[in-house]
Amino acid sequence: MSIDPRDYAVDYAQRMLTDTLQSKDEGGAFQAAINNFLYLLIFAIPVFGLNDFISSGAYVSWRDFVSKEMISLYLRNRNYYKMYLRSQESGKLDTDEIDNPDQRICVDIATFCRSFIDLFMLFFNSFVKMVSFVAILWTIEPWLVVFLGNRLHTLMVTHLGLKDGTVFHLTLEETRIKNQDSSIVCCILSSLSLVISQFDSISFLLGAGNRIYQFDRELQRIENDYRFNDGPNQDHVTEESTREGTLHRRFAADRSQKKDGGGQTQTDRIRFVTSERVKLIGVTVMAPSSLKRTIILSDVNLELQGKQRLLIVGRSGIGKSSLLRVICGLWNHGRGTVERPELGDMLFLPQKPYTPIGSLRQQLLYPREDKNEEHYDDQVLEKVLERVGLSQLVTRHGLRTQDLDFSKILSVGEQQRLAIGRVLVIKPSVVVMDEATSAMDIANEKNVYEIIGSLRDGETSIISVGHRKTLVQFHTHVLDLDRHEKGGEALRTMEDYLKEHPMQQ
């Protein structure tokens, strides 16, 4: 059953024409009907056009706003990476696994906004139409409204089991009213049965809404963890705390005890302090399981000066990646203090870089926020790509032209070089690399370390984890976690380390 008001307007005009033809154009009624038809067109075209314009405009603006908010929350404070880690831990933690975050942002928000606006317009139009038709009916015969009220109830029930045509005939026969009245009955009936006819759209709306709600709730949870455990308040904790600071810490302590059923205390959180250099003081790293606190590494001490490049080595599973996550503020489970620059001044490069769907330019600017984007010149970015050996990508895809899923287009080695391009854009004071060159050939790996070594006049510190022997030549110091496990001095110069491990050369 059609419920588009345009159909009813056309039906109404057609019926007027038919009536005048049936009455054999008494008194120039046909000409009047033609004129009415023309007036209706002149009035209806802009009104219906405006209706579409407003609903499409509302959809685009709303979708744009919600998507930007979600993207900003997703990318802020490395939330995307924390979400990825949480999803891996979901078997061990009481968290929901959030699948396909990109799809939730791209598709679910669009589906939700579109369905909501379409349904809203539909219900609104139907409501207005029903009220106006009831009013028309009232002007024809007031008793019809009361009579039809009772009949409509029966027809609504019948409608569930009958085809539209049958309902139409039933309506005609039962009410024994004129053509106009019967079409009014159909209108009212279709308005009332809207929820049934729109059942699919309502299901889509609820499904998409639920997926967005889950995603948002998980992001808020991660964001709260950041605010109370890794965030700026915690970074600048001093003994002479303000009232606000005291409250924040008390809240964080209450919260962590509540969350871990009292099994974890405030002392099971690593303290972060902003500093120019990376320094670890008595850092113990724990696995983020809510049930059992397994210690991965205990009492690690380390101080890294500018120009120093640290390679973290040790057997598989000893805790190299976990230590990097702690340094970058992705994990805070454990004890001790981590001093490090502001997170915005550090760049963490995992083995498989995150490539949000977008243009080549957006890949390079990630994780910089949108508002800073225009600050970067296209030519500068093209030079960056040239330096990491990816200038052919500009010819192939353009810098701004296409939104692409680069994780499917580029090889892992190329994605890793793209991530190095981000280092050139951001020029951080500390670069943390977790097997970030593992898929590159030797020449590209050498080029990458030379590039990072040349940043900030060589003042950029590097902390790497990797198993390849070739990495030794690019680092000045080694943190040997195997030695640390045996109780020996873990931090040594590369020279000393190589005396003991000549095979690594």
Ligand SMILES: Nc1ncnc2c1ncn2[C@@H]1O[C@H](COP(=O)(O)OP(=O)(O)OP(=O)(O)O)[C@@H](O)[C@H]1O
């Ligand atoms: N989310 C987690 N929850 C519980 N345990 C974890 C979690 N992530 C890592 N672990 C455990 O912590 C230990 C250290 O893991 P990590 O990834 O840091 O080792 P790694 O030295 O980097 O290993 P590899 O060289 O193989 O990459 C491992 O025993 C691992 O199983």
